[in-house]
Amino acid sequence: xxxxxxxxxxxxxxxxxxxxxxxxxxxxxxxxxxxxxxxxxxxxxxxxxxxxxxxxxxxxxxxxxxxxxxxxxxxxxxxxxxxxxxxxxxxxxxxxxxxxxxxxxxxxx
Amino acid sequence: xxxxxxxxxxxxxxxxxxxxxxxxxxxxxxxxxxxxxxxxxxxxxxxxxxxxxxxxxxxxxxxxxxxxxxxxxxxxxxxxxxxxxxxxxxxxxxxxxxxxxxxxxxxxx
DNA sequence: TTGACATGCAACAAAACTGTTGCCTATTCT
DNA sequence: AGAATAGGCAACAGTTTTGTTGCATGTCAA
Numbered sequence: 593x594x595x596x597x598x599x600x601x602x603x604x605x606x607x608x609x610x611x612x613x614x615x616x617x618x619x620x621x622x623x624x625x626x627x628x629x630x631x632x633x634x635x636x637x638x639x640x641x642x643x644x645x646x647x648x649x650x651x652x653x654x655x656x657x658x659x660x661x662x663x664x665x666x667x668x669x670x671x672x673x674x675x676x677x678x679x680x681x682x683x684x685x686x687x688x689x690x691x692x693x694x695x696x697x698x699x700x701x
Numbered sequence: 702x703x704x705x706x707x708x709x710x711x712x713x714x715x716x717x718x719x720x721x722x723x724x725x726x727x728x729x730x731x732x733x734x735x736x737x738x739x740x741x742x743x744x745x746x747x748x749x750x751x752x753x754x755x756x757x758x759x760x761x762x763x764x765x766x767x768x769x770x771x772x773x774x775x776x777x778x779x780x781x782x783x784x785x786x787x788x789x790x791x792x793x794x795x796x797x798x799x800x801x802x803x804x805x806x807x808x809x810x
Numbered sequence: 811t812t813g814a815c816a817t818g819c820a821a822c823a824a825a826a827c828t829g830t831t832g833c834c835t836a837t838t839c840t
Numbered sequence: 841a842g843a844a845t846a847g848g849c850a851a852c853a854g855t856t857t858t859g860t861t862g863c864a865t866g867t868c869a870a
Contacts, residue, residue, distance in 0.1 A: 598716055601713050601714050601716075601719070602714050604710055604713075604714070605710050605711050605713070605714035606827090606828090607707055607710075608828090610710070610785075613789075617788070617789065617792065617796070620796060623846075623847090624846070624847065625845090625846065625847085633828085633829060633830090634829065634830065634831085635846090635847080636829075636830075636831085636847095636848090636849090637828070637829045637830075639847080639848075639849095640827095640828075640829080641828090655847095657836090657837060657838075657846090658836060658837040658838065658845070658846045658847070659837090659845095659846060659847080660846080660847065663796075664789075664796055665796075665797075666789040666790070666792070666793045666796055666797070667793075667797075669786055669789045669790070670789070670790060670793055672786070673782060673786045673790060676719075677778055677781070677782045677786065679726070680722075680726065680775040680778045680779070681775070681778070681779060681782060683726060683775070684775045684776075684779055687726070687729060687772075687773055687774075687775055688774075688775070688776075690729055690730075690772075715857090715858090717858095732816075732817095733816070733817065734815090734816065734817085742858085742859065742860090743859065743860060743861085744816090744817080745817095745818090745819090745859075745860075745861085746858070746859045746860075748817080748818075748819095749857090749858075749859080750858090764817095766816090766866095766867060766868075767815070767816045767817070767866065767867040767868065768815095768816060768817080768867090769816080769817065811870100812869100812870090813868100813869090813870090814867100814868085814869085814870105815866105815867080815868075815869100816865105816866085816867080816868100817864105817865080817866080817867100818863105818864075818865070818866095819862105819863085819864075819865095820861105820862090820863090820864100821860100821861090821862090822859105822860080822861085822862105823858100823859090823860080823861105824857100824858085824859080824860095825856100825857080825858075825859095826855100826856080826857070826858085827854100827855080827856070827857085828853100828854085828855075828856090829852105829853090829854085829855100830851105830852080830853080830854100831850105831851090831852085831853105832849105832850090832851090832852105833848105833849085833850090834847105834848075834849075834850105835846105835847085835848075835849100836845100836846085836847080836848095837844100837845080837846075837847100838843100838844085838845075838846095839842100839843085839844080839845095840841105840842090840843085840844100
């Protein structure tokens with residue numbers, strides 16, 4: 593686990609896909625058709641975006657009859673927060689202080 | 702502020718750039734030359750990656766003589782954690798419980 | 811000043827990404 | 841069964857991204 597982190601980052605890189613996640617978060621379990629509404633692109637394009645989200649495990653789907661329901665899975669986002677962002681958060685102030693020091697050191701010298 | 706969030710997401714999308722950030726975090730204030738070491742690509746390619754990181758405000762630079770020092774700026778990452786990830790973290794358990802319920806509802810019905 | 815070093819800039823090619831069109835399958839409803 | 845609905849698949853084109861090569865600029869050191 594964690595080797596798919598790259599897929600998650602890539603999936604989150606496109607605003608269209610972040611919008612899809614937002615919409616699922618607001619209203620979970622939507623069909624492809626629903627997710628296509630107001631998405632200025634064809635159904636097929638939306639399908640591809642959802643496929644990437646699914647491959648990144650950010651979205652889980654269930655087939656119900658002829659429709660496909662899409663559910664948000666926030667776990668990968670959680671993992672990124674845990675394993676990657678917190679790494680940077682921890683040292684945030686330290687790094688900023690360091691940067692400030694270097695900048696002043698430069699101004700002084 | 703925050704309108705550049707897209708640039709940050711896009712900058713974080715490439716593993717090469719995340720490596721550069723990791724290296725700066727481990728050893729802040731490196732020159733371009735240093736950052737090129739072990740980066741299986743030409744100096745010019747690394748330059749472009751750094752340019753994107755800089756445009757996303759993830760890296761700040763200072764020119765010192767003929768060298769250019771690169772410093773990590775974790776602020777944008779912090780902002781993403783605050784404004785975007787926490788949004789999903791908050792509802793994580795709720796959404797997962799919801800998903801589980803839906804899946805069982807389907808199995809039952 | 812001359813040579814070496816650190817970096818900048820631009821044109822080009824290959825690869826990846828995004829969206830479109832066209833057609834096909836499966837399910838539901840009458 | 842037949843029509844309408846929901847979605848899948850694949851080829852293609854336009855755009856963006858990424859990396860290379862070649863050359864230019866600026867700085868340091870002797």
